Amino acid sequence: MKHALNQKPDYEKELRKAGVRITRPRRIILDILTSTEDHPDAMKIFHRAIEIDDSISLSTVYRTMNLLEEMGAIHRHAFNGGPSRFEQAHGEHHDHLIDVDTGDVIEFQSDKIEKLQEEIARALGYDIIHHRLELYGRKSKRPE
Amino acid sequence: MKHALNQKPDYEKELRKAGVRITRPRRIILDILTSTEDHPDAMKIFHRAIEIDDSISLSTVYRTMNLLEEMGAIHRHAFNGGPSRFEQAHGEHHDHLIDVDTGDVIEFQSDKIEKLQEEIARALGYDIIHHRLELYGRKSKRPE
DNA sequence: AATGCAAATGCGAATGATTTGCAAAAAGAA
DNA sequence: TTCTTTTTGCAAATCATTCGCATTTGCATT
Ligand SMILES: [Mn+2]
Ligand SMILES: [Mn+2]
Ligand SMILES: [Zn+2]
Ligand SMILES: [Zn+2]
DSSP: OOOOOOOOOOHHHHHHHTTOOOOHHHHHHHHHHHTOSSOOBHHHHHHHHHHHOTTOOHHHHHHHHHHHHHTTSEEEEOGGGOSOEEEEOOSOOOEEEEETTTOOEEEEOOHHHHHHHHHHHHHTTEEEEEEEEEEEEEEOOSOO | OOOOOOOOOOHHHHHHHTTOOOOHHHHHHHHHHHTOSSOOBHHHHHHHHHHHOTTOOHHHHHHHHHHHHHTTSEEEEOGGGOSOEEEEOOSOOOEEEEETTTOOEEEEOOHHHHHHHHHHHHHTTEEEEEEEEEEEEEEOOSOO
16 A cells, blocks of 8 residues: 655657657657656646647557557546546556545555455466456544 | 246236326337337337337337336336337346347346445445346356 | 658548437326 | 325436547657
């Protein structure tokens, strides 16, 4: 259960290595993604982007998110079944607790849960490729 | 980790009690939902419905799903970020393992995981309202 | 620095899932 | 049966996302 704000990974280098061109829109979008703590959706990323370069299009944001997702550079979430929201993949794995009143997203990590998931899948004859765990909760009144 | 095909709950009675009219389309959709083992999406429910009464519209399916969800009679899932899929809420809580190759949905239940989730939320000062746990996996080659 | 070409962009139109407005039909109380 | 309200079917609207295509850009090569 810990946060990890480590050193930024060099996505540009990774992109180049994969034979992908590093363009102005991509650079800007990557900057946005690596320098935020939250989980913005495409529209929010778009708005932050046009603040830096107002010629960037929403299509390019979507295309770039798909590209980065395929490269494993970002993760896509769909809290509440709403529009896709993103975060950079770098850093240790974590899951999310969503405050149903405020919409706040709290990150947490539990080895125990990860282990249990593996066990369950194995008991069913499966290997986990990925998973999604979202807790939707409300601030508790009780003393902690 | 067990299935539970118990006695069907009387949704019609519940609907009436809530002051909701019990119409032909609703009766048909409820029948479909209570008599299936899978997790159909709106379109699939629609197709099964018009087989019984070809005057039912897709809008009504969607409206009915929203109604039943609000009443807590069904659960809505969005596996893979695809279209909403539904199942009757009746029966004990369970989570899902999705076979990434076949799309098969396997249900499972683990008290341990449920407990752990509670603990985690509590440690963060929250009470869980609901949660979503989806494991995406592939049949393992290893001996079980 | 100029050239060439594939890759990426911006734009707007298309898509797919879901919702909505509205007149007509059906439910249920009286 | 009549009356009032809810629900329906249909078509059009919305929302998030993708796509087609002419134009621009990245970048490897002269
Ligand atoms: Mn996160
Ligand atoms: Mn299920
Ligand atoms: Zn996890
Ligand atoms: Zn659960």
